[in-house]
Amino acid sequence: MITGGAGFIGANLVLHWLCHHPDDLVVNFDALTYAGNLENLQEIKNHPNYRFVLGDLRNSLDISKAFSKHAIDAVIHLAAESHVDRSIHGPADFVETNITGTFNLLETSRKYWSDDLSTHRFLHVSTDEVYGSLGSKGKFLETTAYAPNSPYSASKAGSDHLVRAWRHTYKMNVVTTNCSNNYGPFQFPEKLLPLLIHNCTQKLPIPVYGDGKNIRDWLFVEDHCEALDLVFHEGASGEVFNIGGSNEWSNIDIVRFVCRELDKELGRSEDDSCENLITFVKDRPGHDRRYAIDATKIKTALKWTPRHSFEEGLSKTIRWYLDHQDWVSNITSGTYKDYYELQYG
Numbered sequence: 555m556i557t558g559g560a561g562f563i564g565a566n567l568v569l570h571w572l573c574h575h576p577d578d579l580v581v582n583f584d585a586l587t588y589a590g591n592l593e594n595l596q597e598i599k600n601h602p603n604y605r606f607v608l609g610d611l612r613n614s615l616d617i618s619k620a621f622s623k624h625a626i627d628a629v630i631h632l633a634a635e636s637h638v639d640r641s642i643h644g645p646a647d648f649v650e651t652n653i654t655g656t657f658n659l660l661e662t663s664r665k666y667w668s669d670d671l672s673t674h675r676f677l678h679v680s681t682d683e684v685y686g687s688l689g690s691k692g693k694f695l696e697t698t699a700y701a702p703n704s705p706y707s708a709s710k711a712g713s714d715h716l717v718r719a720w721r722h723t724y725k726m727n728v729v730t731t732n733c734s735n736n737y738g739p740f741q742f743p744e745k746l747l748p749l750l751i752h753n754c755t756q757k758l759p760i761p762v763y764g765d766g767k768n769i770r771d772w773l774f775v776e777d778h779c780e781a782l783d784l785v786f787h788e789g790a791s792g793e794v795f796n797i798g799g800s801n802e803w804s805n806i807d808i809v810r811f812v813c814r815e816l817d818k819e820l821g822r823s824e825d826d827s828c829e830n831l832i833t834f835v836k837d838r839p840g841h842d843r844r845y846a847i848d849a850t851k852i853k854t855a856l857k858w859t860p861r862h863s864f865e866e867g868l869s870k871t872i873r874w875y876l877d878h879q880d881w882v883s884n885i886t887s888g889t890y891k892d893y894y895e896l897q898y899g
């Protein structure tokens with residue numbers, strides 16, 4: 555079972571899994587919140603080894619029905635409320651889905667697999683944001699103390715702690731990953747890169763928070779999926795793996811870089827450059843200054859390394875968004891407008 559398989563990383567992972575493990579039955583358990591989109595999975599919807607279950611992690615009954623019906627023997631848990639800005643406007647959904655939802659999933663798995671917990675893998679997919687904010691030096695290690703700052707990262711930290719405790723107390727076969735910022739196809743256009751690409755194509759202002767000097771470590775989503783596959787199959791039980799691209803950019807630098815790439819793709823002249831759309835706006839409350847991952851452990855223990863350079867990943871991503879304008883407009887024409895108004899005024 556992959557939870558959250560209709561979202562950004564989940565959809566990429568479902569596609570990856572059916573391509574690389576075609577004999578596995580993949581059950582996508584997803585509540586189809588605003589962030590879930592079955593259009594992402596059009597190409598495999600009739601695959602003989604794919605099933606979709608409309609279910610909500612906040613409801614234990616939904617989970618146990620799916621376990622019974624499909625004889626679930628392993629879980630990769632991605633479903634979450636995932637956007638920091640939304641967590642600031644409305645933290646309750648984050649606590650309910652990310653903490654209570656993870657609790658419900660752990661408890662159902664524990665009960666359903668009680669005959670032999672050790673043979674059933676539970677991979678918990680988390681974020682580097684649980685470690686808080688870095689100064690100008692240093693990187694997050696698996697041993698870095700948790701210091702979450704937003705309702706989103708606090709709720710993910712809570713879920714990580716539950717997973718850890720279920721291993722320690724009940725001996726569940728769990729592994730946890732903490733990954734840096736992803737980018738790539740199917741990312742909902744509330745996150746920086748797809749929002750930027752969309753606003754450039756529509757000649758809308760590009761909102762850059764604060765001074766634009768916050769730093770993120772960007773990883774192409776397919777490289778993340780490859781890492782998850784490796785950790786699922788080869789990561790030792792109880793271990794935590796940090797995943798990151800060693801690819802740090804300040805927000806203003808990445809925005810300018812993407813603008814220049816888009817100018818070429820869209821044939822925009824210097825006068826008409828996407829860079830002219832950059833607009834500094836009020837900062838996000840509690841905005842973490844810098845994230846950076848030290849991925850030595852996964853590189854050494856599991857021989858993982860990202861296959862895509864940033865230029866390759868970005869070029870694939872830009873091409874995908876330009877070729878899928880219908881996908882974008884199906885999203886941006888709906889309730890997205892209300893969110894955009896609330897966030898950017």
Ligand code: NAD
Nearest residue numbers: 558560561562563585586587589590610611633634636736
């Ligand atoms: P997303 O917001 O694009 O997708 C989340 C999916 O979860 C959606 O399909 C949604 O419908 C589903 N979902 C939400 N609440 C649910 C519930 N109560 N029950 C069942 N399904 C529910 O998220 P994403 O960016 O793909 O992130 C996936 C996971 O990876 C999250 O756990 C996130 O914390 C983690 N992560 C994301 C990033 C990133 O850069 N996007 C980086 C590191 C880790």
Ligand code: TYD
Nearest residue numbers: 638735744745746747761762763768770805
């Ligand atoms: P985001 O994609 O929301 O990911 P996260 O907050 O989880 O890292 O934002 C990435 C960075 O871009 C973050 O520092 C906030 C910034 N940002 C903007 O400057 N403007 C925007 O409109 C958005 C959505 C993000």
